[in-house]
Amino acid sequence: xxxxxxxxxxxxxxxxxxxxxxIDLTVExxxxxxxxxxxxAGKTTAIGIISSxxxxxxxxxxxxxxxxxxxxxxxxxxxGIVPQEINLNLWETVGNIVTHQAGYYGLxxxxxxxxxxxxxxxxxxxxxxxxxxxxxxxxxxxxxxxARALVHEPKLLILDEPTAGVDIEIRRxxxxxxxxxxxxxxxxxxxxxxxxxxxxxxxxxxxIDEGTIIxxxxxxxxxxxxxxxxxxxxxxxxxxxxxxxxGFETRLREDADLEVEKxxxxxxxDLFEQLSAQGIxxxxxxxxxxxxxxxxxxxxxxxxxxx
Amino acid sequence: xNLALNIVAVRTIIRKEMVRVLRIWVQTIVPxxxxxxxxxxxxxxxxxxxxxxxxxxxxxxxIAPGLIMMSVITNSYSNVVSSFFGAKFGRHLxxxxxxxxxxxxxxxxHVAGGVLRGLxxxxxxxxxxxxxxxxxxxxxxxxxxxxxxSSIVFSLxxxxxxxxxxxxDDISIVPTFVLTPLTxxxxxxxxxxxLPEFWQNVSKANPILYMVNxxxxxxxxxxxxxxxYAYTILLIxxxxxxxxxxxxxxxxxxxxx
Numbered sequence: 001x002x003x004x005x006x007x008x009x010x011x012x013x014x015x016x017x018x019x020x021x022x023i024d025l026t027v028e029x030x031x032x033x034x035x036x037x038x039x040x041a042g043k044t045t046a047i048g049i050i051s052s053x054x055x056x057x058x059x060x061x062x063x064x065x066x067x068x069x070x071x072x073x074x075x076x077x078x079x080g081i082v083p084q085e086i087n088l089n090l091w092e093t094v095g096n097i098v099t100h101q102a103g104y105y106g107l108x109x110x111x112x113x114x115x116x117x118x119x120x121x122x123x124x125x126x127x128x129x130x131x132x133x134x135x136x137x138x139x140x141x142x143x144x145x146x147a148r149a150l151v152h153e154p155k156l157l158i159l160d161e162p163t164a165g166v167d168i169e170i171r172r173x174x175x176x177x178x179x180x181x182x183x184x185x186x187x188x189x190x191x192x193x194x195x196x197x198x199x200x201x202x203x204x205x206x207x208i209d210e211g212t213i214i215x216x217x218x219x220x221x222x223x224x225x226x227x228x229x230x231x232x233x234x235x236x237x238x239x240x241x242x243x244x245x246x247g248f249e250t251r252l253r254e255d256a257d258l259e260v261e262k263x264x265x266x267x268x269x270d271l272f273e274q275l276s277a278q279g280i281x282x283x284x285x286x287x288x289x290x291x292x293x294x295x296x297x298x299x300x301x302x303x304x305x306x307x
Numbered sequence: 308x309n310l311a312l313n314i315v316a317v318r319t320i321i322r323k324e325m326v327r328v329l330r331i332w333v334q335t336i337v338p339x340x341x342x343x344x345x346x347x348x349x350x351x352x353x354x355x356x357x358x359x360x361x362x363x364x365x366x367x368x369x370i371a372p373g374l375i376m377m378s379v380i381t382n383s384y385s386n387v388v389s390s391f392f393g394a395k396f397g398r399h400l401x402x403x404x405x406x407x408x409x410x411x412x413x414x415x416x417h418v419a420g421g422v423l424r425g426l427x428x429x430x431x432x433x434x435x436x437x438x439x440x441x442x443x444x445x446x447x448x449x450x451x452x453x454x455x456x457s458s459i460v461f462s463l464x465x466x467x468x469x470x471x472x473x474x475x476d477d478i479s480i481v482p483t484f485v486l487t488p489l490t491x492x493x494x495x496x497x498x499x500x501x502l503p504e505f506w507q508n509v510s511k512a513n514p515i516l517y518m519v520n521x522x523x524x525x526x527x528x529x530x531x532x533x534x535x536y537a538y539t540i541l542l543i544x545x546x547x548x549x550x551x552x553x554x555x556x557x558x559x560x561x562x563x564x
Contacts, residue, residue: 013564014564048564051401051405052404052405052563053401053404053405053563053564054563054564055559055563055564072407073308073309073407073408073409074407076405076406076407077407079405081401081405083398083401085398087397087398087399087401087402088397088399089394089397089399089402090397091330092399096323096326097402099319100319100323100402101402101406103315103316103318103319103320103322104316104319104320104402104403104406104408105312105316105406105407106309106311106312106313106315106316106407106408107315108315108318148402
């Protein structure tokens with residue numbers, strides 16, 4: 001069964017801005033799905049429509065088979081949302097925020113208390129349950145939003161940049177937690193600017209740009225498409241111009257930093273042979289960017305053309 | 308609609324609203340008590356002694372029901388408008404909008420919160436009034452039903468104001484420029500029989516006149532208007548305003564892009 005089915009979804013804002021140009025997307029139950037795209041690409045608009053916080057202009061959305069137009073409440077019951085912006089009541093206590101959310105989903109009595117404790121403990125917020133949310137750090141606020149989204153144990157959890165502004169240690173612990181709940185059966189859709197995050201967590205990936213899906217495939221097949229890598233070489237002596245190397249593209253970043261772009265058909269031995277032949281000595285070498293980031297930029301620049 | 312879910316959800320909203328009212332009691336409960344005490348001292352005690360009798364009651368007794376109703380109306384309105392707009396402004400309204408409860412539940416929960424605050428403050432003002440005058444309830448059912456209906460009407464009106472409001476100024480415009488003048492001109496301090504006929508007719512276009520007078524009838528047994536008209540007007544307002552709230556929520560006006 002599909003956790004999410006989107007058909008020809010369009011959104012035009014009242015100011016005339018076309019945010020979504022008829023996107024189609026299918027996410028299977030149990031998947032861990034990445035939705036990537038540059039700022040303003042339409043990710044948050046799509047999530048807003050799925051969570052019924054934004055009115056769509058056209059198209060259809062189904063969550064676990066429940067159409068948003070015909071079975072809105074059933075669709076909402078399957079969904080948990082962690083928005084990009086902090087949207088907590090800053091004057092309310094941590095415990096009350098999660099307790100109220102459980103009540104909005106119809107949980108009451110012992111079950112509500114158990115769930116609140118379960119998720120506040122899981123997100124390491126139980127000791128702060130009596131503190132008002134404004135006293136929490138940024139990372140704690142994000143964890144509180146995750147606890148709030150999970151308290152009714154949704155089948156589909158959508159997280160819109162959940163680790164933005166969160167330090168590395170907390171980010172890693174959030175990754176572990178998300179992997180745990182995904183393994184326990186929750187379908188997860190994640191938008192992120194940390195492409196490393198998508199690469200290490202997600203099994204499928206969609207890339208959206210200017211309101212259009214330009215890539216939708218498994219993470220492994222997307223990464224296989226990556227044919228080019230960029231290396232930065234630190235040279236022993238500065239150069240006045242980038243050397244010409246057959247089969248490679250070169251760019252001089254600084255006097256002694258040379259950027260070399262290679263395709264899959266060439267190898268590094270060939271690169272070093274050509275550099276040695278020109279009397280250029282290399283002190284060190286590093287991969288310029290995360291592979292996914294590299295591919296992402298190619299896709300966005302070429303709008304989905306093969307890279 | 309899942310009835311059990313919606314009952315739990317509405318109880319949750321009411322509990323949240325009451326916790327809010329009691330948490331900020333210095334803003335929600337104390338000011339109306341102080342304001343009404345001053346009204347009783349200045350208008351009832353000092354000026355009232357010179358006015359003498361109105362419709363067969365001493366002036367303090369005459370204005371007490373109007374002042375109680377005034378505090379119920381303004382507190383019901385301001386509770387819903389500030390709570391709902393605050394949630395919209397802080398974006399935690401989204402907590403409710405993403406949940407599977409019906410829009411009617413969101414409206415009823417907030418209106419119930421407004422009614423409870425209105426009744427809480429109204430009870431407090433009644434206790435204050437009893438320090439200044441003796442109040443015998445002539446028609447208890449009418450008194451209770453009118454105060455409940457009036458509180459519901461103004462809670463619904465506050466909800467609509469909050470839906471349209473875009474900034475904090477927008478939630479004070481209606482109370483300042485519409486609600487307060489209508490309340491003062493709604494027969495709280497005088498009987499409209501004192502006015503020339505033309506102004507009597509103009510006054511009858513003010514819905515608050517019917518609420519104040521019907522409530523006064525419930526307590527004192529005297530009114531400038533027909534109680535039947537008052538019930539009719541209040542019920543029409545409840546239906547029209549609730550329908551308006553539902554329309555706004557379903558269309559997402561002011562709350563969804």
